Amino acid sequence: xxxTNHIIPNSTMFNAVVQNLTAHESRRREFEVNVHYATPLDxxxxxxxxxxxxxKSVLKDPGxxxxxxxxxxxxxxxxxRYWIExxxxxxxxxxxxxxxxxxxxxxxxxxxxxxxxxxSVDPYDKxxxxxxx
Numbered sequence: 001x002x003x004t005n006h007i008i009p010n011s012t013m014f015n016a017v018v019q020n021l022t023a024h025e026s027r028r029r030e031f032e033v034n035v036h037y038a039t040p041l042d043x044x045x046x047x048x049x050x051x052x053x054x055x056k057s058v059l060k061d062p063g064x065x066x067x068x069x070x071x072x073x074x075x076x077x078x079x080x081r082y083w084i085e086x087x088x089x090x091x092x093x094x095x096x097x098x099x100x101x102x103x104x105x106x107x108x109x110x111x112x113x114x115x116x117x118x119x120s121v122d123p124y125d126k127x128x129x130x131x132x133x
Contacts, residue, residue: 026059027086029094033101034075036111044110045078051104052082054110057093059083074116 008018021027035044048066052058062083070077080101084093105112121128 012036012102022086025086026083027090028081029081029090030079030081031094031098032069033080034072034112035077035078035105035107036113039053039068039076039078039110041078043108044105047104047108047123048078048080050103052080052097054100054104055093055097057084057089058097059085075113 012018033048045066049064052064052066058064059082061099065079065081066081067081068076069079080097082097084090091107102112121132123129
């Protein structure tokens with residue numbers, strides 16, 4: 001897809017697993033989106049599903065999946081999976097779907113958080129006490 005020409009030696013073809021990205025008519029794509037810990041997942045997941053389904057290239061079968069997949073430092077990670085026909089435009093399609101999901105989540109008031117860091121100062125460290133004064 002990026003214009004690279006790969007030459008595969010016969011020994012590799014006979015002795016290794018070869019991944020064929022164009023063998024099937026459809027392809028599953030996925031990306032992750034983070035939502036704030038206060039977000040009810042039973043609200044956010046259907047909203048994300050609808051954002052994906054709005055794109056005309058998304059196949060109805062198999063269906064769209066949005067799974068809560070990780071407790072991150074600042075958010076819960078949702079993994080968004082969908083199927084499209086296999087063709088060269090998948091990066092553009094994925095970009096449009098990500099934009100759809102972002103708009104849908106924001107319209108519903110679902111917060112996509114920034115990373116949060118908490119800084120605590122050791123009250124017994126004399127150098128820090130001097131610096132703060």
